[in-house]
Amino acid sequence: MGTFASIEAIFAPFVSAWRYLPAPSFIPILLMWFGTGEAPKLALLVIGVIFFLITLVMDHTKNVRKELIETALTLGANRYVVVLKVVFPAALPDIVTAMRQMLAMGWTYLVIAEIVASTTGIGAMMMRARRFLKTDEILAGIVVIGILGLLTDVMFRMLHRRLFPYLEVKN
Template identity: 45%
Template sequence: MKKNKWNKLLAIREDIPKKWYLLGILFTFIFLFIIWNALSFMKLVDEVFLPTPVEVVISFILSMVDSAYWGEIGISVYRVFMGFLLACLVGIPLGILAGTFKFAESLIIPVSEFIRYMPAAAFIPLIMVWVGIGEPAKILVIFIGCFFQLVLIVADDTNRISKDLLSASYTLGANRFQVITRVIIPAMLPKLMATMRLIMGWAWTYLVVAELVAADSGLGYSIMKAQRFLDTESIFVGIIVIGLLGLIIDRCFAMANKKLFPWAEGGN
């Protein structure tokens, strides 16, 4: 009986009972928490570099009751969403074009492949020359970090749509515009939502980089300011807050995807 249970748990790409899945998540977080406690309370790492969980929790609570800290959260959320939305508004249509027409692919994909390997931080001096050091500069850093990856993934998602589906639409009398708007775009929407969810995660990872551009507000700025004063509790709080915000937004994308496209995940 036990052997069958273990075989089921270790089966490749097979579902497991929900309780076992939740236990796996719980075990991981508890294990990391124990390691953190052991390293900090036993002084295996200097407290200047690794504060105790209790100190971080206290700092977190103090930050959450501070209205100014919520202002830092708000400006960071604004920057992330503006960079993400700008990347989507420009990148999704270009990705669909590149995945639909080979000529458009030749114009868009090679350039995107080339630039995507360039770190967004390397563009900061140019961005400061182009648009200054205000809010547009920070949004543009996040845009650059997301845009080229988004174009490539959307193009790949579009290109994966079955040619049989396109042939069937032509047989039924659809013209080129109708094939794009009524076949290709609806067929790729579930994958597009998953792609946007992935890109949103990247947008949050570029936040701290974006807030290196002469920032005087935001979570990334708070982390960098805490680093200058060796305030590691505040650094941990900033990292945790960014992680929690990213997780909440990720879950919202996941729920929206499941609600809008239940068939994509095996629903009814």
């Protein structure tokens, strides 16, 4: 969508409309379709994250320097080669950063799904602790979620540094 205006014209309205629908509102229908277990949690994660991620990827693709694209076309590359060999590699560092940012939303939706619609997971454990007024277990769940979120964020940052060392500023 970020490379071809015709594809953007077709899909952008659909993607934009889905971005504004609150993902947790889908929980009742996901439970009807998938029952309890892992499937509704995964579906909620996809619904909650994918449309924002598509928009971010589109924006980062649009921000690829026009000089790179024009140079490739001048050198005889066709549109397929330009997308694969110029646009995708140029946008990839920003796409990985967008994925890292969306990971935080993914954690949020995962916990919401576990609290509302699951018998397993940290969110479900926190809801069981709530029934018995076990504040320490609830706080432990919050701390574990924070630590797991921080660890995944650090892993994404390390992946970004490893994949794109040329972007690191050296003093």
